[in-house]
Amino acid sequence: MTDGTATTTPRRRFSGAGSPWAPYVFVAPFVLLFIVFLIAPIGVAIVNSLFSRQSSGLGFGGSSIEFVGLTNFLRAFADRDFLAGFPRVLLYGAVQVPVMMAVAATLALLFDTALVKARRFFQFSVFLPYAVPSVIAALLWGFLYQPSVSPILQFFAGIGLDVNPLSPGIVLWSIANISLWSLIGINMIILFSALQSVPREMYEAARIDGASELRTALQIKLPMISPAILLTTLSSIIGTLQLFNEPQVLQTITSNIPSDYTPNMAIYAASTLGKDPHLASAMAVILGLATLVVSLLVLAANRRTTNRAADGI
Amino acid sequence: MTAQDRTRRPVFRVATAMTAGALALAGIAACSPEEGPRTSTEPVEVDFWGWVPGLEDLVTQWNDENPDIQVNFHRMTGDDGQKVEAAVDAGSGPDLVQLSTHDLPDYVISERVQDITEYVADDEDNYTPASWASVSFDGRVFGVPQGIGPAATMYRTDIFAEHEIEVPTTWEEYLDAARELQAADPERYIANLSPSEMGQWLQEIQQAESSWYGIDGDAWTVGVNDAGSQLVAQRWQTLLDEDLVTTEQMWTPEYWSLVNDGTIATISYAAWFPSILAENASGLSGDWAVAPLPTNAGSDNSGDSGGAAVVVLKNAENPAAAAEFASWLNGSDETQEALITVGGLFPSTQNGLASPALLQENEFYGGQVINEVFISSAENTPATWVEGPNFGFIQTTILDEFARVVNGEQTFLEALDVTQEAAVADLQARGLQVAE
Numbered sequence: 001m002t003d004g005t006a007t008t009t010p011r012r013r014f015s016g017a018g019s020p021w022a023p024y025v026f027v028a029p030f031v032l033l034f035i036v037f038l039i040a041p042i043g044v045a046i047v048n049s050l051f052s053r054q055s056s057g058l059g060f061g062g063s064s065i066e067f068v069g070l071t072n073f074l075r076a077f078a079d080r081d082f083l084a085g086f087p088r089v090l091l092y093g094a095v096q097v098p099v100m101m102a103v104a105a106t107l108a109l110l111f112d113t114a115l116v117k118a119r120r121f122f123q124f125s126v127f128l129p130y131a132v133p134s135v136i137a138a139l140l141w142g143f144l145y146q147p148s149v150s151p152i153l154q155f156f157a158g159i160g161l162d163v164n165p166l167s168p169g170i171v172l173w174s175i176a177n178i179s180l181w182s183l184i185g186i187n188m189i190i191l192f193s194a195l196q197s198v199p200r201e202m203y204e205a206a207r208i209d210g211a212s213e214l215r216t217a218l219q220i221k222l223p224m225i226s227p228a229i230l231l232t233t234l235s236s237i238i239g240t241l242q243l244f245n246e247p248q249v250l251q252t253i254t255s256n257i258p259s260d261y262t263p264n265m266a267i268y269a270a271s272t273l274g275k276d277p278h279l280a281s282a283m284a285v286i287l288g289l290a291t292l293v294v295s296l297l298v299l300a301a302n303r304r305t306t307n308r309a310a311d312g313i
Numbered sequence: 314m315t316a317q318d319r320t321r322r323p324v325f326r327v328a329t330a331m332t333a334g335a336l337a338l339a340g341i342a343a344c345s346p347e348e349g350p351r352t353s354t355e356p357v358e359v360d361f362w363g364w365v366p367g368l369e370d371l372v373t374q375w376n377d378e379n380p381d382i383q384v385n386f387h388r389m390t391g392d393d394g395q396k397v398e399a400a401v402d403a404g405s406g407p408d409l410v411q412l413s414t415h416d417l418p419d420y421v422i423s424e425r426v427q428d429i430t431e432y433v434a435d436d437e438d439n440y441t442p443a444s445w446a447s448v449s450f451d452g453r454v455f456g457v458p459q460g461i462g463p464a465a466t467m468y469r470t471d472i473f474a475e476h477e478i479e480v481p482t483t484w485e486e487y488l489d490a491a492r493e494l495q496a497a498d499p500e501r502y503i504a505n506l507s508p509s510e511m512g513q514w515l516q517e518i519q520q521a522e523s524s525w526y527g528i529d530g531d532a533w534t535v536g537v538n539d540a541g542s543q544l545v546a547q548r549w550q551t552l553l554d555e556d557l558v559t560t561e562q563m564w565t566p567e568y569w570s571l572v573n574d575g576t577i578a579t580i581s582y583a584a585w586f587p588s589i590l591a592e593n594a595s596g597l598s599g600d601w602a603v604a605p606l607p608t609n610a611g612s613d614n615s616g617d618s619g620g621a622a623v624v625v626l627k628n629a630e631n632p633a634a635a636a637e638f639a640s641w642l643n644g645s646d647e648t649q650e651a652l653i654t655v656g657g658l659f660p661s662t663q664n665g666l667a668s669p670a671l672l673q674e675n676e677f678y679g680g681q682v683i684n685e686v687f688i689s690s691a692e693n694t695p696a697t698w699v700e701g702p703n704f705g706f707i708q709t710t711i712l713d714e715f716a717r718v719v720n721g722e723q724t725f726l727e728a729l730d731v732t733q734e735a736a737v738a739d740l741q742a743r744g745l746q747v748a749e
Binding site for chain 2: 168258
């Protein structure tokens with residue numbers, strides 16, 4: 001801000017700006033939707049997780065919804081297949097998120113240099129898959145993953161390579177490939193936008209100091225957009241824990257994805273196929289808490305590294 | 314393969330629906346429909362969901378003939394069947410729905426269907442005893458049967474002739490034929506063993522007089538790993554261990570390509586399957602025929618993978634009108650031919666079994682009257698199978714375990730034991746009595 005010298009006319013004040021409730025009016029729509037679509041469902045899930053539909057004998061004499069305390073949580077923790085989904089999605093995330101961020105950041109930095117011709121076209125091409133809903137993306141890739149209908153696999157078979165993207169050990173990475181294809185574009189756009197807001201004078205200064213393009217990218221551009229990198233990383237990790245659409249769709253073409261392959265699929269299976277919404281609510285609460293813990297860990301790790309970086313300066 | 318647009322968090326959807334259900338149970342939102350004489354000025358509306366081909370025309374016919382009961386039909390696709398329960402619990406959903414009889418006990422126990430005994434009791438004589446038993450619990454009737462699934466074996470006449478292999482009549486002969494075929498041509502397999510297709514397992518264990526459920530006084534018994542199931546498990550294990558079968562997931566493009574390129578020589582499935590095969594392998598017209606399902610030693614039993622029923626859901630305001638339509642749709646003389654020819658149903662009704670429509674020659678199967686095989690299959694299906702409360706749970710669990718078997722992580726017998734244990738625990742968690 002510049003120091004104001006002689007003021008001219010006093011600025012007209014927005015009528016009502018002085019009233020104490022104005023900010024609340026502006027924030028009300030958000031708060032209302034936030035409560036209705038996030039807080040209330042979480043509350044409902046927590047309440048539901050404490051109840052269970054109980055019958056007796058053969059069950060034909062009617063049933064009642066009864067309070068069972070933490071029984072559903074104990075059942076969820078006793079379900080080895082449900083628990084096995086967590087390390088699976090964490091492993092998936094440990095590979096998929098860094099790869100995605102590295103590719104997205106590299107592309108964003110390339111688009112930010114003057115080296116790239118036809119920038120708009122390439123940006124559009126990278127971003128386009130994000131416009132395809134993930135269910136449709138999984139269907140598309142599902143066809144490319146089946147030997148008899150996939151031109152890609154037929155090409156590999158032609159040169160003597162028998163690849164089966166749906167085999168037990170590989171199917172997880174076939175899923176990762178779909179989400180990479182879908183999500184690199186949006187992350188690239190966010191990082192590119194952040195780069196656009198970096199003052200150009202800094203690059204001038206770097207060039208005068210003799211820094212190469214590469215060094216400028218690594219030591220000036222990336223640190224300058226670290227908040228955007230953190231944001232995209234965090235939302236990618238949360239998305240990873242909630243992995244559902246792609247494996248659920250691929251399940252229709254391979255039996256190597258069981259119904260409880262990821263925690264979210266296990267919840268769906270318990271509620272819809274297993275017909276026990278109360279157990280599913282308990283599982284959902286557990287997944288929510290796990291997501292919260294992982295998010296906090298990422299934030300804490302980030303704070304430590306930025307502090308260290310600040311100390312180093 | 315159908316695209317299924319799912320919400321990102323079905324959990325919350327279900328949770329919300331459940332609360333509504335809980336509120337309704339608490340009497341907050343519950344309201345009983347007015348039972349009174351209907352005025353002739355306003356027609357009653359009945360919402361009906363079903364999946365059988367050609368239902369649209371039958372509904373139109375009913376609506377023309379019955380101006381006072383108008384039926385709105387919705388064709389079920391994708392995961393519509395899985396939405397019904399949540400919808401009922403939320404106080405909405407259709408009045409009438411078609412569902413697998415395997416799922417009916419669960420609907421009855423969680424009180425999502427209405428007892429329609431008073432409206433359909435007179436229909437009983439027109440239905441096969443087994444199909445009527447599948448909709449009756451505790452002396453009350455909860456639905457109108459709509460078709461059953463007797464099994465037979467569709468086989469490639471040309472392949473069997475080329476390699477001079479006899480069509481097997483027993484499972485022993487079947488294993489020998491499987492080995493002979495592989496020896497004669499490594500590119501060909503006797504069958505595809507799909508780890509994801511419940512019906513093919515069910516028809517064979519039913520043939521072996523197994524049942525997932527039984528009733529012992531006031532308690533359920535669970536028989537996922539009973540003697541009959543173990544017999545089938547050993548047979549499937551042999552086929553798998555000796556590489557006599559492919560293990561592609563059924564219904565995928567990959568599966569149909571195996572059928573069309575002659576990799577698979579036989580498919581054993583229910584009476585509704587031949588028309589689907591003809592549709593998806595039209596180039597092989599005339600190369601297929603239907604034989605009885607191979608039998609176990611010392612028995613003439615055939616098997617069945619289950620039928621469907623039309624049920625009146627809890628929130629239907631006019632159960633009498635809904636039941637009246639269901640009774641006409643499934644049982645009247647006017648509808649049998651359409652259900653058999655257009656719908657591809659194998660009838661559970663006496664007038665349907667007597668219908669000339671059932672005994673048509675089928676061009677795809679070389680002019681064979683294929684339903685003769687399915688009729689004798691239905692006559693030879695043992696009445697040992699009992700429907701029970703957590704079919705959906707067992708199905709999900711056992712198919713997950715079967716997938717691990719096909720990957721070589723465990724055996725079919727181990728898969729049965731794991732599922733048995735999980736099934737018992739699930740029933741007990743619902744407060745039901747289980748006799749171990």
